[in-house]
Amino acid sequence: MSEVIDLAELAASAGLEQELARLAGSHGIIRTRQLNQQETWTVLGAALTRELLSDPRLSNDVHTHAPHGALVPGLQVMLLEQDDPGHARYRRLVTAAFASKAVRRLEPRIEEITRQLLDKLGDGGTADFIDAFTYPMPLEVICDLLGVPGEDRDPFRKWAMDISAAPSLEVMQASAAELFGYCIGLIGAKRERPTEDLLGELIAARFEDGSALTDEELSSFAAVLLIAGHDTVTNLLANALYELLTHPEQLAALRRDPSLVASAVEEALRFRGSAMTTVNRVALEDIEAGGVTIRRGELVRFLLNAANRDAAVREDGHVFDIGRATARHVAFGMGPHFCLGQRLARQEATIALTEILARFPTLELAVPEGEVRWLASDAIRGLEELPLRYARGSV
């Protein structure tokens, strides 16, 4: 195998997942080229994904072990780019805010945000649901949770898109710098005037040894949550709507039995999850895996959308079926870095789908299926636009 694949190029089509599954059939692991032109190993197979995601020979700390591989040089991203025990220490400090009880408490606020956005759509018409709903909804939720003032929320979409689906490395780094600068200012303001949101709590939080998070650590954490906590959900919601509308028998089943919504969210995550690849890992020693040798210092990432359709795990991986008893996907990763916000994401998606379908008995794609455009990104799987025709009247 000598081919080096550019995932972002491949991603600009709806057929990405089929192509990846074909590749996964012959190789559980392939060579890919990422935005900074660097080559990485990319793991496709489900078994190899499960095995290697909790293998301590793969480190998340690319800044220390492969500085050339860090997409935003000089910036060590808390939680994402750390190994244990440091990673677990941070994670324990913030985990309560994303635990099941805390997320259940957010439910009324998520419903309120959802209904307000749907009210703005009126009784019927045509709109890009990404602009009108799937982008603002999770942004409002994560900004509320963190304590980002309402008037500051405008530039976030640009920063988020530039960082996760950047057209170039320069654009990504410039936007990351702007976002971190903003977060440093926000933390400073909250130190002067304490607030009762998550950032306020983290400023006040103490580790077991009595030490506190520094401004840099707090800003890094805020920036990660703002990015990871909203564009992943934006695209998850849009992808889920797209799959339902392009599989009318599945949509009809969900309308007949709204209690299937949680299972529909799991299937949307499995079928075309929005966090397409993990962040890079780096090999701390030579690792034999999937018939290749990953050399010490080489970068490895995981293509979760490929693992979730691996034919070795499920023969009908390309079938979108919201009635699957167990989706058993790895859309949120696995192991020590298992997505911190997965409960919140599931909650947001469940509420959004429930409310949208209840409000609009008529909901359909406003353009032919073949005309929707997929983001040319090697990290985020999603649509450029989701133009829908909707009406409150009966079908």
Place this chain on the structure above:
Amino acid sequence: MRITVDHDLCDGLGQCALVAPEVFSLDDDERLVVAPDPAPELAGRVAAAARACPVRAIAVEGA
């Protein structure tokens, strides 16, 4: 082998149950259940399961 779980930290994420389902499972309330007296040959899997926990809620002695 002695396994202890910090139930204040555990949030029922189930990562341990994916790695060592013979030893770890979640009940209907997502509360972690640990099998009593796991066979010694499962020690490696138990250690890997503890490592897979995002919040380090599982401690293993004598593995």
